[in-house]
Amino acid sequence: MSRLRVFLSRLRGLMRDRYLDRDLQQQIQAHLEEATDDFMRRGLSYEEARRAALRSFGGVAQAREVHRDIRSFAWLGDAARDARYALRTVQRTPGFAGVAILTLALAIGAATAIFSVIDAALLRPVPYDKPEQIVSVHVGKTFEQRLGPSAVDIDTWRTATGVFTHLGMGRLTGGRPVIVDAGAPERLLVGTASKDFLEVFGVVPILGRPFTSDDSRPGSPLVVLVGHRYWQTRLTEAVDAVGRSVVVDGERATIVGVLPAGFYPDTMVWRPHVPPANMAAMRGTGVSVYGRLRPALEINSAARDLTASLTPAERERELQVWLTSLYQETTTGYGRTVAVLSGAVGLILLIACVNVAGLLLARGETRQSELAIRKSIGASRGRLIRQLLAESAVLATAGAVAGVLLTYLTLDAIVALTPLRLPANVTPAVNLQVLAFALTLSIITSVAFGLAPALKLSGTSVTASTAGRVRYSSALTRRGGQMLIVAEVAMALVLLTGAALMIRSFSKVLAIDVGFEPDAMVTMEVVPVDTNPAAQQAYYVELLRHVRQIPGVAAAGAVDRPPLDGSGSYTDAQAHGRAISIARRTVLPGYFEAVGLPLRQGRFPTDADSHGVPSFAVVSESAARAIFPGQDAVGQQFVLRNKSWTVVGVVGDARNKSPLIHDPQRPDLYLAYQPGERGPVGSGLTVVVRPVARIPQLAAQLGDAARAVGPAVIVERIRSGRDWFGDQIATPRQRTTLLSLLGGLGLLLTLVGIFATTAYAVARRTHEVGIRMALGARVGQMIGAIVLDAAWPVALGLAIGLAGALAVTRVIASFLFDVPPTDPLTFGAALAALAAAALLAAWIPARRAAHVDPVKALRAE
């Protein structure tokens, strides 16, 4: 009670500090006058009485000081004074402050930016209500062998167990795009959802109704829910969207609802999930099953309950139900990237702290007399430490503000560089958590870089520096600076080695021989809306004829799946009694010339082969060896999918998958595109064009040609082979760019640190340099001596850093392509580069110092 009163009254005192001080002064004034009157009444003269009054009052200044301490929070006043003083000190040395703040801004900015990405990836990846209750469900003997449950499983669990409040199955992003026509046909991602599937995520239509079990009943009229973006962009946010009809994959459907924004924004349309009747009991059909656990039900006990509901026969086979929380499912695979990025920015932060600590320490040399004087007039050591830390806090705060600004400005670019596949409905942003993080960082860093110098400098003895100005940098500070160089160089080497490994790995990715010439081609995906197979074939043949007439086009063909794109259709071919897995593609003549696959034997198929029912086949070298060992493949006939094919040519091997996927290279088989050979719904062919040289406007001409031929067609993604190839290697490029940027930043900060430390050390030694020069030392010797002072800590740092790098680079082993994590060449290069740069950073100030006029140097004191 009384404590609270005192606290509140002191809080008031804080606001009225000036008023209370004046109030006290007036009281003292009155007190002294009254006392003087009293003494005068006792017969003293005015002067004597005045003196007596002052004597009996004691120290006016002390009384005011004590009063000031009591009336409010003394430490607060001190802190404010420290901050003001620190601001002035910082302003007095703009060069030092600039370097320190910039260093901190870069480091805190980098850390904050990476944190905001990690925040999005790890801390809020599942933006649903009570996300901990959402689980994905699988059945299997082990977790690795798990399969998606069947429709029958779901019915059983819904009725026989009380584990879920909602349980449903569906495809969140659909598979291949589907043609949707609400006036203008286009290919879109179409998801599927059973009854209760969207409810698992707490998603409720903003218009209309969710799916019911009737919607999934075979034979019922097709209804769809549309995604928010579709509603916005295609239906102009019409409030009467419900009830309108769209054509989905050739079937007329009625819109029954509109989903809220943010839920799988790329999935434009949702149709009811209808498991084919013959697959109702089949597991592992590629459909996702998600459930919302009953509140307070623990995930492991839920899994046990579900396992208990399996049939005895299944339990006999040791089948289990596996539940994975949505959070875990979403963030699996982030771990390593997040760890590497955090590690890298952590090192950068440390380097920055060490850097600024070095700067503070070096500058502290020049402040020793100031500190000694403060101490001699009564400042306690604690008081000095607080004051020095206040300066650190000012620097860190300025650094953090600048750093957050930097983050804000560069976040989009950094997100684009981040090799994390974030959930589509989560975007990194500078939010409250991120700001809190930056604030925490600034506090931690200010202590981290400020404490050591503060402890050291506050220990300055009064006699040491008042007896005379310190002539030479004290050995202690010099050693302190050198230790900081050791730390910086060691950490920089770790960062640099990581970055160098990534760069080397990426150069290998770029240099990889994919077997064809992606740079020389242009691709265009074309889907005729008319799904009649004969019409489709006629369309493509006619389109290619048109495209080849575009001036400058050397070759044009078409393929169902371009190489490298990862997806693949595989055939088990029976070759002389054994089955081999072959990557199968469907092509139209002209494809091989267009992608630049070399012909090894036989001939390329031509348009003449496309007449009637085309039956040509082309095999890759490895396929020829595997299927027709020891024979000439050309002219061979084989039967596949109940059709007969004739091999007309053998071409070189091409990479089927992205160079980063460590997948054994498979033999390729190219079959003629046949009428009736219709791929999955909505999948068209990719037209591949090879121009003689770069043709301006080629993209526009290709699009025009595709639309000019035939009736309705969807044209997508006309892009150069270079762009297309770039997409394939986006992840390693992002990793490499980001880690290189971080490595470069670490290097830059380290060099600034070495430069500054050496420059300060040299500045303190001007006098010594002058004497030695006057005594006949040569410039070269002087430079050598100074650089040597920096050289041994650099060498020690390199040694420590090398050990650290060897231990740490293993973490990024899985990011590396064809480069071992301890690649000696890369290590050597990083080592040499850092050593050279570090010595250069020491040499520049050394040279400047050694070139001073000895006379001036001696007078410098």
Next chain:
Amino acid sequence: MTPDKQDVLYGSLGLMILKTLEALGPLHGYRIARRIEQISGNQLAMNQGTLYPALLKLEQAGWITSKWTASESGRRVKAYALTKAGKKQVAVQEAEWQKATGIVGRFLEIQEDAS
């Protein structure tokens, strides 16, 4: 941030001020100081300046209030007066002081016996 009990509760100055105000009613700083000196028979070597921090502490604790008035000599002075809480506090502190001195006194008696 809490009242320094050694000073205010057990320290004598706070109690002396409260006692003075209880006996004489509202007084300004110099009068309080003089009164304390007189009562102590001028044996208390007190820096009068230390009075003001003590007054502030008592005021912060809510035991006294102050307002600007005119002194007998017509000077503008700040007069301090006991509050209700302050009156209770006088009784509390007086009792505590008695108790404390009583205990110390008994120690002194024991020592005399032992010698």
